[in-house]
Amino acid sequence: MNDGGDGNSGYGHRRFRRSRSHFRDRITADGRDGWPVTAGRYRLVVSRACPWASRAVISRRLLGLEDALSMAIADPLQDDRSWRFTLDPGERDPVLGIRFLGEAYDRRETGYPGGVSVPAIVDVPSGRLVTNDYQRITLDLATEWRALHRPGAPDLYPEELRAEIDTVMAEVYEDVNNGVYRAGFARGQEEYEEACAAVFRRLELLGSRLARQRYLVGDTITEADVRLFTTLVRFDAVYHGHFKCNRWKLTEDPVLWAYARDLYQTPGFGDTVDFDHIKRHYYQVHTGINPTRIVPVGPDLAGWTTPHGRERLGGRPFGNGTAPGPVRAQEEVPARGRP
Template identity: 70%
Template sequence: MTEEPESGSYVEPGAEFKRDQRYITTRVTADGRDGYPVEAGRYRLVVSRACPWANRAIIVRRLLGLENAISMGVCGPTHDKRSWTFDLDPGGRDPVLGIERIQEAYFKRDPEYPRGITVPAIVDVPSGAVATNDFAQMTLDLSTEWTAHHRPGAPELYPEALREEIDEIGSVIYRDVNNGVYRAGFAGSQRAYEAAHRRLFERLDRLAERLSDQRYLVGDTITEADVRLFTTLVRFDAVYHGHFKCNRAKLAEMPVLWAYARDLFQTPGFGDTVDFDHTKRHYYEVHRDINPTGIVPLGPDLRGWLSPHHREQLGGRPFGDGTPPGPTPVAETVPLAHTPWGAD
């Protein structure tokens, strides 16, 4: 997620929204070919629970059981023009990296770093520098390069036999859904907004059709494709429907996608990573050019996320031959009040 000016200027009048996709593309790999070898305890995953792109990495790390191999630093839900900050930590500093802002790790990598300061980012702890912020490749590498540190029973989220299909559907999900909600929300003209809105819901309709008779997007188990779709769907009614004007229908009014999203939410490793309070605070407080007052809505009612979904009737095995992850580490537990389990 790219940082923007403190004034909250996210919309370019008269223009379509175009995301800056220039990332630090060095990779953490088993053979260390980019200078960053896989090594337990060496790296820190820096995230914000508000960010859908970071939420992908949080979910994959948890499903694969990499908590003991890669530590996690959590930034607060809001930021200014400089950077996400570690305002949730005592003294406002990350306890491992010793920094107040993730920006400092970017400048360790490149003192003249010219692009957006984004999360998720994997930081090389010994040097204090960002190793990569390429969020799309990051989760694939967690699945394929970190296998020596996967928990027993970890699922195959990117199985070799299905990679072409996962990549294909992941591409359209990114283009039309993950980034599509932003293209609608940050559109600078009526024409750009309407085109993005139509494209988004046309894709959601196609995905609903695909999921009407199969439990998961690719194959009969959870894969990377499901993770990528989930992080947008789980934010849809809380943020994108109103704040981004993606309002042809709420997720809760799209029966197939709503049941699919609830199925994943109730699967260990998905819903237990979601912080609705942080999500709403980020979007409504930071994007002041489309929400000038900064008022954060109280709704929607979260309790529906825990209602029966009946998707198990379609078959499928969530973790394939593997097993669910264990309980969330205490230090990484989302506050109960920020979840459906703690909803009034």
């Protein structure tokens, strides 16, 4: 994520478009791209503000990959030199030794003309970027990294459900994940109204689906739920006002609001969400939309911890597995970012 999206986005002649990730190497069990899965070799760089990076944060925690894949958290306010490590002592990432994520991009491809985006995975020994393929990273964490999963890790991408998961994720991506950006960065009324209509049309369809079942596909949490959650958790805080997706608030839809709370209260989801980072990034970085850089005081976050009642639909959050343990002290979300 970067200015206007994930760092891989921009404008065409008229309409907002999101470019494909430029660095699409994969870290796999067999190392076929030259990057074998190896505990301790790679570092995941994220921003807690970014919905695309938040997918990787949630997946890493659910799967128990903290020992195998270290994580760097960037400042939510990047500058023209890219994502900054100003949250760390000396304003340098303590593992990579760099001040800006762009340095890892430069070591991979000098003079790379595209945006510097998160999530990104960096090879620690060389300091080179491996991948910024936000669509693929979490799928590979769920499958290629399986040998390093914690005991009891859930199967977030079960083989027998992949066709249905892929279909749902494609619809969610087009109309919801990316749809809010198409509305927010629209350059004309017609373009905005078209994108906004698609957002709420898809949300209504998802609500109908989730009125009958606890999770999007099957009776356990899957990658599809992770991807929808990262947009829903930002909806009232930024997309409703900042991106003008304001037909209704998430809190005004009984099904989706209960579903989002159910996931938020599930270990691995809400304990990774930093509302302070989210709001400061969107309202202070997107100066084309919010030139005053004023961050609103609302919405009230207290509702995220209220009972959701979704247990009545059954379902097994982690399937045959177990919930992840407590968040590590160094990765806890500060109090100002929580309800």
